[in-house]
Amino acid sequence: xxxxxxxxxxxxxxxxxxxxxxxxxxxxxxxxxxxxxxxxxxxxxxxxxxxxxxxxxxxxxxxxxxxxxxxxxxxxxxxxxxxxxxxxxxxxxxxxxxxxxxxxxxxxxxxxxxxxxxxxxxxxxxxxxxxxxxxxxxxxxxxxxxxxxxxxxxxxxxxxxxxxxxxxxxxxxxxxxxxxxxxxxxxxxxxxxxxxxxxxxxxxxxxxxxxxxxxxxxxxxxxxxxxxxxxxxxxxxxxxxxxxxxxxxxxxxxxxxxxxxxxxxxxxxxxxxxxxxxxxxxxxxxxxxxxxxxxxxxxxxxxxxxxxxxxxxxxxxxxxxxxxxxxxxxxxxxxxxxxxxxxxxxxxxxxxxxxxxxxxxxxxxxxxxxxxxxxxxxxxxxxxxxxxxxxxxxxxxxxxxxxxxxxxxxxxxxxxxxxxxxxxxxxxxxxxxxxxxxxxxxxxxxxxxxxxxxxxxxxxxxxxxxxxxxxxxxxxxxxxxxxxxxxxxxxxxxxxxxxxxxxxxxxxxxxxxxxxxxxxxxxxxxxxxxxxxxxxxxxxxxxxxxxxxxxxxxxxxxxxxxxxxxxxxxxxxxxxxxxxxxxxx
Amino acid sequence: xxxxxxxxxxxxxxxxxxxxxxxxxxxxxxxxxxxxxxxxxxxxxxxxxxxxxxxxxxxxxxxxxxxxxxxxxxxxxxxxxxxxxxxxxxxxxxxxxxxxxxxxxxxxxxxxxxxxxxxxxxxxxxxxxxxxxxxxxxxxxxxxxxxxxxxxxxxxxxxxxxxxxxxxxxxxxxxxxxxxxxxxxxxxxxxxxxxxxxxxxxxxxxxxxxxxxxxxxxxxxxxxxxxxxxxxxxxxxxxxxxxxxxxxxxxxxxxxxxxxxxxxxxxxxxxxxxxxxxxxxxxxxxxxxxxxxxxxxxxxxxxxxx
Numbered sequence: 001x002x003x004x005x006x007x008x009x010x011x012x013x014x015x016x017x018x019x020x021x022x023x024x025x026x027x028x029x030x031x032x033x034x035x036x037x038x039x040x041x042x043x044x045x046x047x048x049x050x051x052x053x054x055x056x057x058x059x060x061x062x063x064x065x066x067x068x069x070x071x072x073x074x075x076x077x078x079x080x081x082x083x084x085x086x087x088x089x090x091x092x093x094x095x096x097x098x099x100x101x102x103x104x105x106x107x108x109x110x111x112x113x114x115x116x117x118x119x120x121x122x123x124x125x126x127x128x129x130x131x132x133x134x135x136x137x138x139x140x141x142x143x144x145x146x147x148x149x150x151x152x153x154x155x156x157x158x159x160x161x162x163x164x165x166x167x168x169x170x171x172x173x174x175x176x177x178x179x180x181x182x183x184x185x186x187x188x189x190x191x192x193x194x195x196x197x198x199x200x201x202x203x204x205x206x207x208x209x210x211x212x213x214x215x216x217x218x219x220x221x222x223x224x225x226x227x228x229x230x231x232x233x234x235x236x237x238x239x240x241x242x243x244x245x246x247x248x249x250x251x252x253x254x255x256x257x258x259x260x261x262x263x264x265x266x267x268x269x270x271x272x273x274x275x276x277x278x279x280x281x282x283x284x285x286x287x288x289x290x291x292x293x294x295x296x297x298x299x300x301x302x303x304x305x306x307x308x309x310x311x312x313x314x315x316x317x318x319x320x321x322x323x324x325x326x327x328x329x330x331x332x333x334x335x336x337x338x339x340x341x342x343x344x345x346x347x348x349x350x351x352x353x354x355x356x357x358x359x360x361x362x363x364x365x366x367x368x369x370x371x372x373x374x375x376x377x378x379x380x381x382x383x384x385x386x387x388x389x390x391x392x393x394x395x396x397x398x399x400x401x402x403x404x405x406x407x408x409x410x411x412x413x414x415x416x417x418x419x420x421x422x423x424x425x426x427x428x429x430x431x432x433x434x435x436x437x438x439x440x441x442x443x444x445x446x447x448x449x450x451x452x453x454x455x456x457x458x459x460x461x462x463x464x465x466x467x468x469x470x471x472x473x474x475x476x477x478x479x480x481x482x483x484x485x486x487x488x489x490x491x492x493x494x495x496x497x498x499x500x501x502x503x504x505x506x507x508x509x510x511x512x513x514x515x516x517x518x519x520x521x522x523x524x525x526x527x528x529x530x531x532x533x534x535x536x537x538x539x540x541x542x543x544x545x546x547x548x549x550x551x552x553x554x555x556x557x558x559x560x561x562x563x564x565x566x567x568x569x570x571x572x573x574x575x576x577x578x579x580x581x582x583x584x585x
Numbered sequence: 586x587x588x589x590x591x592x593x594x595x596x597x598x599x600x601x602x603x604x605x606x607x608x609x610x611x612x613x614x615x616x617x618x619x620x621x622x623x624x625x626x627x628x629x630x631x632x633x634x635x636x637x638x639x640x641x642x643x644x645x646x647x648x649x650x651x652x653x654x655x656x657x658x659x660x661x662x663x664x665x666x667x668x669x670x671x672x673x674x675x676x677x678x679x680x681x682x683x684x685x686x687x688x689x690x691x692x693x694x695x696x697x698x699x700x701x702x703x704x705x706x707x708x709x710x711x712x713x714x715x716x717x718x719x720x721x722x723x724x725x726x727x728x729x730x731x732x733x734x735x736x737x738x739x740x741x742x743x744x745x746x747x748x749x750x751x752x753x754x755x756x757x758x759x760x761x762x763x764x765x766x767x768x769x770x771x772x773x774x775x776x777x778x779x780x781x782x783x784x785x786x787x788x789x790x791x792x793x794x795x796x797x798x799x800x801x802x803x804x805x806x807x808x809x810x811x812x813x814x815x816x817x818x819x820x821x822x823x824x825x826x827x828x829x830x831x832x833x834x835x836x837x838x839x840x841x842x843x844x845x846x847x848x849x850x851x852x853x854x855x856x857x858x859x860x861x862x863x864x865x866x867x868x869x870x871x872x873x874x875x876x877x878x879x880x881x882x883x884x885x886x887x888x889x890x891x
Contacts, residue, residue, distance in 0.1 A: 297772045298770050344768065344770060346771060346774050347765040347773055347774065377772075379774065380775055382775075385820075417816065418856075419855070419857060421855070422855050422857040422858060422863040422864065423863065423864075429815075430815050433816065434814050437814070449811075451743070452743070453742065453743040456745075508856070508860060508862050508863075510879075511879035511885075512879075515879045515882065515885050518879070519889070559888075566856035566859060567856045567860075569856065
């Protein structure tokens with residue numbers, strides 16, 4: 001873990017939950033797994049405050065606990081996940097995403113659950129004021145919004161075991177199984193038990209079952225089916241009535257309003273829900289993939305890929321998934337919004353470019369034209385050297401798959417290259433790309449491919465090596481491994497490269513956060529005045545220089561926020577989407 | 586006897602790389618072997634024939650009159666040095682190698698080299714591979730591309746300005762053909778064969794006299810490879826070749842005429858370009874505490890007030 005990362009986590013905890021949680025979180029980040037007494041000792045806070053701070057962290061899914069028996073007493077240990085803390089700075093992006101997909105009603109529910117960390121639907125309903133007294137319409141609207149959030153897995157059900165540290169949970173399960181044996185476990189038994197636990201974990205993580213939804217009485221009376229709603233192989237919910245829209249392709253604002261009649265499933269009021277951050281990261285990752293191809297080709301190619309990615313979302317649980325399910329060209333074309341400018345995307349030569357007058361000729365011709373353009377764009381994307389979109393089958397217009405692993409690699413390489421260009425220069429980035437492509441080379445070969453003088457090349461290689469973007473490997477010429485008789489080959493070590501990139505990104509984020517804190521503190525009296533009720537009601541209470549200063553403060557804050565969001569996009573790609581094995585936790 | 590010598594000499598001169606004893610025996614079958622050998626020895630002594638070792642064969646090469654005149658004036662040591670330099674061809678010979686091959690003392694070799702250089706018979710060149718070594722070759726010989734480094738080197742130094750300039754021209758040319766002119770936002774479909782190839786780019790450079798140096802297709806490909814590694818262009822295999830390449834498993838020797846497409850992606854919009862930390866000269870010394878911190882940073886102040 002980097003110093004900047006620790007500082008950033010502390011800052012985020014302090015900004016969102018206050019100084020006590022910050023101190024407790026910092027102790028857990030610094031010292032790892034601790035019991036209550038150790039945290040109290042390290043922070044110097046009152047045990048009650050520490051206990052409450054830990055409860056806040058557990059409530060928001062950042063800390064986990066595990067109870068172990070030490071002699072005759074049970075001790076509870078607490079651990080914290082820095083990755084979850086870093087997601088706090090993405091809150092704005094998550095909210096924007098939910099508003100885009102779920103509408104304002106969905107956003108209100110999502111924000112309430114996000115603010116509270118983990119809560120039941122009933123608690124969320126009362127927090128939003130959509131109780132029995134506020135009318136059946138408001139209640140139905142709320143129910144539909146929560147159901148849609150659950151069905152599309154923006155929020156997920158939480159079980160008590162989810163707050164237990166994973167490693168401890170596995171050890172407890174293992175101990176339980178061993179106890180069942182009634183005799184000391186042999187190595188064979190242990191291997192079998194561990195395999196079974198691993199398998200169970202894998203099954204649970206890849207399960208498509210949605211917990212927390214139950215059929216409404218009217219719908220359940222039809223067939224008396226089970227209470228759970230499952231996602232079928234085609235990516236649509238099964239065991240629902242006909243005409244139910246489980247995905248809402250591009251429906252934007254339509255998520256909340258009027259959805260109550262078409263979605264008979266209701267949310268279990270007693271079930272606790274939390275924000276499904278891993279899945280939200282998938283949506284953000286997909287946005288970055290779309291942006292990459294939009295930049296590389298054009299907006300139309302981005303639209304086609306976006307439609308393909310939307311189809312894969314139902315089956316993609318986390319950013320760790322390697323490849324998508326198979327999707328047909330027909331499904332992709334049907335998922336493209338009708339107003340997307342497809343015809344201007346590809347120059348097929350024989351397709352006449354449409355304009356407004358062509359629409360009068362009939363929608364069939366236009367649809368055909370759009371379909372052909374979409375197919376041509378799909379082919380362009382398939383032929384891309386990155387191999388992100390591949391053809392899985394030749395049936396019909398083609399069956400495609402999206403390789404998320406390759407997409408993550410492409411995005412990661414783009415980020416690393418951008419960092420190298422920014423920090424060192426374009427010639428350094430060229431050298432990195434040469435080594436990424438050719439793998440292991442001596443400096444003469446690098447200079448040859450990069451077309452640089454050997455002395456300059458050597459200098460740049462050492463600069464990159466110091467920054468951690470390239471590394472050397474020793475090839476001994478003699479058995480004594482004498483350093484003077486070695487070949488030194490340069491290569492790109494993916495783990496080290498990611499680590500170097502992460503350090504820079506964390507440093508950038510930490511710098512921006514520190515500057516934002518400084519900007520806020522040096523104008524604190526003015527900002528406090530501007531937030532006073534009387535000043536909000538009557539802005540003329542601020543003098544002209546104060547208004548000017550306030551404008552400057554707002555502009556600075558906005559600029560720093562934008563920089564932080566953009567840097568966080570890099571962090572998502574390097575840290576969450578394509579994590580290095582060293583930073584896999 | 587003199588006529589036999591002339592005949593042998595003419596025969597050796599007629600064979601470019603030299604004639605063997607077998608060749609002489611075959612051509613002059615009526616002459617006894619002993620007489621033939623004596624004639625060859627006389628010619629060797631007179632310096633009209635030169636002994637050349639090619640693999641395991643010994644050949645006799647005829648020496649031209651001008652060369653006879655030239656070498657006739659030389660001392661034995663100078664001649665020995667001259668022969669070694671001549672044999673090195675356009676690759677040149679390093680003085681240490683020369684000393685090893687001639688078995689002469691360093692001072693004698695140096696004296697001979699100085700004398701030959703003063704007479705304008707040999708010249709010294711520097712190799713791009715070993716810039717500290719002085720190589721000697723005949724004054725009339727043009728150094729090989731390995732020594733001069735080819736068109737990318739000027740005075741034994743890589744001409745990066747020339748390379749960058751040429752690369753920019755190539756990129757502009759490729760970009761002009763990468764997207765339809767009537768609609769630059771559009772892309773060509775798969776199978777489009779109008780992307781430029783290295784041969785077309787070479788023709789563009791020579792037709793427009795962009796380079797004064799003669800460039801081969803291989804040189805242009807080197808330049809394009811550099812552009813690929815710059816992330817400015819990408820390589821596209823023609824559809825037919827690509828299929829064949831896959832079918833044949835990329836058979837060696839099957840030359841693919843790659844096409845090149847310019848990329849729109851640039852790194853100008855990197856998040857680090859937004860903030861001053863990207864190019865900050867004191868970024869490595871910046872921390873939470875101390876004299877250089879983001880809170881006190883002047884670059885941040887300038888950026889925020891911009």
